[in-house]
Amino acid sequence: MTGPAARTAAHQVAEQVARDSYGRLVAFLAARTGDIAGAEDALAEAFAAALTQWPAQGVPGNPDGWLLTVARRRQGDARRRRQTRRAGEAHLSLIAQELEATAATSEAIPDRRLALMFACAHPEIEAGLRAPLILQTLLGFTAADIAAAFLAPPATMGQRLVRAKARIKAQHIPFRLPEPEELPDRIAAVLEAVYASYTKGWAESGDTEPSPLAGEALWLGRLLVAQLPDEPEAKGVLALMLYSESRRPARRDPAGRYVPLDAQDTRQWDQGQIAMAGALLRQASASGPSGRYQIEAAIQSAHISRLLLGEANWPDIVALYDHLFRHVPSPVVALNRAVARAHLEGPATALTEIEALAVDPRMADYQPYWAARGHLCAATGRQTEAAVALGLALGLTADPAVRAYLQRRLDGLGPDAAS
Amino acid sequence: MRYLLMLYADEKAGSAIPADQMKGFMGQMFAYREALKKADAFIDTAPLMLTTDACTLRVEDGETRVQDGPYAETREQFGGYYIIEAPDMDAARKWAARCPAATWGAIEIRQVREMPAA
Numbered sequence: 001m002t003g004p005a006a007r008t009a010a011h012q013v014a015e016q017v018a019r020d021s022y023g024r025l026v027a028f029l030a031a032r033t034g035d036i037a038g039a040e041d042a043l044a045e046a047f048a049a050a051l052t053q054w055p056a057q058g059v060p061g062n063p064d065g066w067l068l069t070v071a072r073r074r075q076g077d078a079r080r081r082r083q084t085r086r087a088g089e090a091h092l093s094l095i096a097q098e099l100e101a102t103a104a105t106s107e108a109i110p111d112r113r114l115a116l117m118f119a120c121a122h123p124e125i126e127a128g129l130r131a132p133l134i135l136q137t138l139l140g141f142t143a144a145d146i147a148a149a150f151l152a153p154p155a156t157m158g159q160r161l162v163r164a165k166a167r168i169k170a171q172h173i174p175f176r177l178p179e180p181e182e183l184p185d186r187i188a189a190v191l192e193a194v195y196a197s198y199t200k201g202w203a204e205s206g207d208t209e210p211s212p213l214a215g216e217a218l219w220l221g222r223l224l225v226a227q228l229p230d231e232p233e234a235k236g237v238l239a240l241m242l243y244s245e246s247r248r249p250a251r252r253d254p255a256g257r258y259v260p261l262d263a264q265d266t267r268q269w270d271q272g273q274i275a276m277a278g279a280l281l282r283q284a285s286a287s288g289p290s291g292r293y294q295i296e297a298a299i300q301s302a303h304i305s306r307l308l309l310g311e312a313n314w315p316d317i318v319a320l321y322d323h324l325f326r327h328v329p330s331p332v333v334a335l336n337r338a339v340a341r342a343h344l345e346g347p348a349t350a351l352t353e354i355e356a357l358a359v360d361p362r363m364a365d366y367q368p369y370w371a372a373r374g375h376l377c378a379a380t381g382r383q384t385e386a387a388v389a390l391g392l393a394l395g396l397t398a399d400p401a402v403r404a405y406l407q408r409r410l411d412g413l414g415p416d417a418a419s
Numbered sequence: 420m421r422y423l424l425m426l427y428a429d430e431k432a433g434s435a436i437p438a439d440q441m442k443g444f445m446g447q448m449f450a451y452r453e454a455l456k457k458a459d460a461f462i463d464t465a466p467l468m469l470t471t472d473a474c475t476l477r478v479e480d481g482e483t484r485v486q487d488g489p490y491a492e493t494r495e496q497f498g499g500y501y502i503i504e505a506p507d508m509d510a511a512r513k514w515a516a517r518c519p520a521a522t523w524g525a526i527e528i529r530q531v532r533e534m535p536a537a
Contacts, residue, residue: 145509365457391450398517
């Protein structure tokens with residue numbers, strides 16, 4: 001195969017490999033040298049080399065191993081250039097031999113992802129940067145993705161991440177699992193990153209197809225539970241993700257239209273994942289006080305009770321959100337609490353609460369805020385305001401199915417809404 | 420930073436869209452503009468008339484030459500733009516992804532080169 005078709009195939013394989021193993025390769029390379037930025041550069045060069053060589057020479061049997069060998073060689077070259085200012089020509093034949101050898105084996109690359117995550121979560125790194133750093137290094141998030149996940153302005157995020165990587169290198173921060181007594185200080189950022197990655201994958205997938213990013217987050221969650229069996233919040237975050245994942249098939253109707261949670265067909269929820277999540281949550285809460293993710297998982301569990309009782313357990317949900325707000329007093333939690341409260345106390349009280357949140361400038365382009373506000377305005381008969389809020393929600397979504405759903409909602413508003 | 424979002428779409432397919440469906444699309448574009456405004460990201464926008472009414476002019480050796488039609492014949496035509504304020508390219512891409520026109524055409528994102536004040 002030559003020409004454009006081969007190029008496309010090589011591109012697709014490289015992209016596939018990049019998606020599947022980027023985090024694993026970065027973690028492995030960085031753990032050897034302590035230099036995250038250097039590992040990223042070397043890997044970027046290896047991917048570039050793959051794109052020029054694979055179309056001509058064919059895709060190697062072990063693409064991961066090939067990329068790793070080239071990237072390690074680049075790391076070595078960079079070191080030698082720094083030391084002697086000349087790269088040895090003799091290495092070229094060595095590279096070829098090494099590549100052939102690597103391509104022939106399919107030796108598993110040791111997984112150092114947890115070690116990388118905990119290096120990023122080290123106390124030497126500014127607290128607010130730890131989770132963003134994990135997201136960027138391990139999962140390839142851009143500064144804007146990170147800013148969106150953490151409701152922070154993206155402008156300076158990129159530079160701060162560069163400085164944080166330099167700090168890990170300069171301070172020789174170790175790439176290893178923390179000792180038990182170090183864990184409480186470090187686990188939070190790791191869990192936050194895993195969950196942010198899951199929610200981004202969830203929002204991005206757009207349909208009922210499993211999202212690669214959400215899959216990666218679930219995998220990391222299972223890894224954390226396996227490696228840190230005494231950490232209840234690791235179980236909490238995995239339970240939370242599994243509850244969300246169980247509802248994936250119900251997010252779209254057979255015609256591909258978006259279905260909001262309240263209207264989902266519970267028969268489409270994945271019982272196996274729900275059972276697994278429930279077991280994890282029980283184990284987690286048996287071993288100590290509840291943390292943020294256990295509370296959020298418990299909220300999901302109370303939603304799931306619709307499966308048995310025909311209705312979500314709204315009193316429990318509201319009580320749990322009150323509890324969660326004490327742990328995490330964020331506008332997003334306040335928003336969700338108000339929406340839940342609307343089911344108990346009616347839309348008017350909830351709407352007053354939600355309107356008060358608008359003073360937070362981060363709500364201006366937060367799509368769920370305007371969607372919730374629009375639905376509650378419509379429920380209280382304030383059609384004109386509902387139209388404005390639902391319009392903003394429509395303008396802020398990048399998901400065509402959600403856009404179409406909001407369009408139907410707008411079209412269904414009363415006649416005075418257009419005025 | 421300012422970014423120019425150049426909206427490309429197939430004009431012929433666009434002209435064939437029934438009026439009521441077009442009204443829906445226009446409503447979505449209006450909602451998108453309102454969202455940009457609410458977030459203080461909006462600077463300017465305009466839809467363009469069809470390329471069949473366009474002409475292309477250049478001056479060569481002091482001679483003005485005008486041709487009918489757009490600068491280049493393409494499958495999708497430049498049909499409108501937004502100018503937005505965004506902190507960086509990633510943020511601009513996020514806004515472009517929210518633009519309904521991205522579902523029926525393509526959006527080219529270009530950073531505006533900031534010139535020092537004269």
